Amino acid sequence: MNEKSAASPTERLPLSRERVVQSAMAIADGGGLAGLTIRSLAKSLGTKPMSLYHYVRNKDEILDGIVDAVFNEIELPVPGGEWKAELKRRATSARLVLRRHPWAIALMESRTVPGPANLRHHDAVLGTLRAAGFSLSLAAHTYALLDAYVYGSALQEASLPFDGPDSLAEVAGPMVEMFSTGDYPHLREFAMQHVLQPGYDFGDEFDFGLDLILDGLAAHLPEPVGGIDAGAA
Amino acid sequence: MNEKSAASPTERLPLSRERVVQSAMAIADGGGLAGLTIRSLAKSLGTKPMSLYHYVRNKDEILDGIVDAVFNEIELPVPGGEWKAELKRRATSARLVLRRHPWAIALMESRTVPGPANLRHHDAVLGTLRAAGFSLSLAAHTYALLDAYVYGSALQEASLPFDGPDSLAEVAGPMVEMFSTGDYPHLREFAMQHVLQPGYDFGDEFDFGLDLILDGLAAHLPEPVGGIDAGAA
DNA sequence: TAGCATTCTCGTACTTTGTACGATACCTTC
DNA sequence: GAAGGTATCGTACAAAGTACGAGAATGCTA
Numbered sequence A, B: 001m002n003e004k005s006a007a008s009p010t011e012r013l014p015l016s017r018e019r020v021v022q023s024a025m026a027i028a029d030g031g032g033l034a035g036l037t038i039r040s041l042a043k044s045l046g047t048k049p050m051s052l053y054h055y056v057r058n059k060d061e062i063l064d065g066i067v068d069a070v071f072n073e074i075e076l077p078v079p080g081g082e083w084k085a086e087l088k089r090r091a092t093s094a095r096l097v098l099r100r101h102p103w104a105i106a107l108m109e110s111r112t113v114p115g116p117a118n119l120r121h122h123d124a125v126l127g128t129l130r131a132a133g134f135s136l137s138l139a140a141h142t143y144a145l146l147d148a149y150v151y152g153s154a155l156q157e158a159s160l161p162f163d164g165p166d167s168l169a170e171v172a173g174p175m176v177e178m179f180s181t182g183d184y185p186h187l188r189e190f191a192m193q194h195v196l197q198p199g200y201d202f203g204d205e206f207d208f209g210l211d212l213i214l215d216g217l218a219a220h221l222p223e224p225v226g227g228i229d230a231g232a233a
Numbered sequence C: 001t002a003g004c005a006t007t008c009t010c011g012t013a014c015t016t017t018g019t020a021c022g023a024t025a026c027c028t029t030c
Numbered sequence D: 001g002a003a004g005g006t007a008t009c010g011t012a013c014a015a016a017g018t019a020c021g022a023g024a025a026t027g028c029t030a
Helices: A017-031 A038-044 A049-054 A059-073 A083-100 A103-110 A116-131 A136-159 A168-179 A185-195 A202-218 B017-035 B038-044 B049-054 B059-073 B083-100 B103-110 B116-131 B136-159 B168-179 B185-195 B202-220
Strands: none
Touching (some): A059 A083, A083 A202, A103 B136, A116 B185, A136 B202, A202 B136, B017 B038, B017 B059, B017 B103, B038 B049, B059 B083, B083 B103, B083 B116, B083 B136, B083 B202, B168 B185
């Protein structure tokens, strides 16, 4: 009865849809999507499972919520800025965000109703492209290409058996063993001579592709009229 | 006792790991990953849930199995062939396969132990690149870039709310409504003037990016010695 | 051919999960 | 303080993965 006022101030905050989503993200970050259950979520909020259903219709709505929260973390490009730099900044940011929340990738496929952050994001990218003189058609190509690359890169990184150059050593043993059978000669060469060499970091691959794509896109743009300040003269 | 011989020949086939995996794929194709349960799988095989556990350790092993089965459907590039054509063929094939089995994309992120078809696939791609004169480092870049693009494109297609130019009309209504608020002006323009125009097919975006990437890669290759049949003269 | 061992099948039951239903506690407004 | 909405949650059920171990089928040896 009166024990409510004695609890920590943190969990005395009233429940809200926002707190539910925030907590859900924290759980997914810590224990993956599998660790996110209504019960674990309720516990982390200091409440009981059924209380959450006052703020969300069902678990799917929570998933939609955390996906949109992820989009919210991605830096938006600024329409009117130098398009290459803007797109690179947002791509790099998106990739970092997805690395921080790898569970989001799997979710994106299943959530078909975009949230407001998602829409805002798309709008900003399209705005940047249009301001830089991209035709609608070229903007469509560009958007599809860049997004596919960013998401695909995130997907690759998420499915790597290691997590940066350090823990690479941990899987090196089994890897070498697997290739010792003589099958997969090229994979073997690739692993031994390149990936397992000191200094290799898969994360570095990202920039190569991103630059290649951006440069390729630039070649598709009509000549900038002025040539000094990127946009229009 | 004697009712066994009366059943249809189809379900009289002895159970096997292969049949389990095949059936699991069929279920996932038909009803998505959510429809694939041990119970539904057992029923489709004319048996009972626990019988499956003689052939697979657990459900995860089934998921690993169907992911590798998907890789098995992708056309391998032929090392020694014209690299651009080979890579394009395998990328196109991969994308078609992933469109046929969209559930595979979500799985790829979670499965970290590659199956034999997966390894064979990687080996063939690397072999093709090496035979074409790609350095290990450039091969790594290329592999990461192409795979990211293919998987990312598949991910995009899978999360589209529509499924080809036909059913696009179905979502046009809600789309237009959503944009009528005045937010998202660029998205609005994009939807109205481009995506919702007759003839637009998102599937066409794929080739643009693929060609851009392949052309960009070609520029990174050292000059081909002969110059007749490899790259550009 | 008889007996035994191995392989395969599956009935039962426990655990974890999402969530429906309805009761309780709380907080306002008169 | 009574009334009525708002927020919380106790209980319970259905669906799913799978542990356990019993029974049936099959093959192998003598």
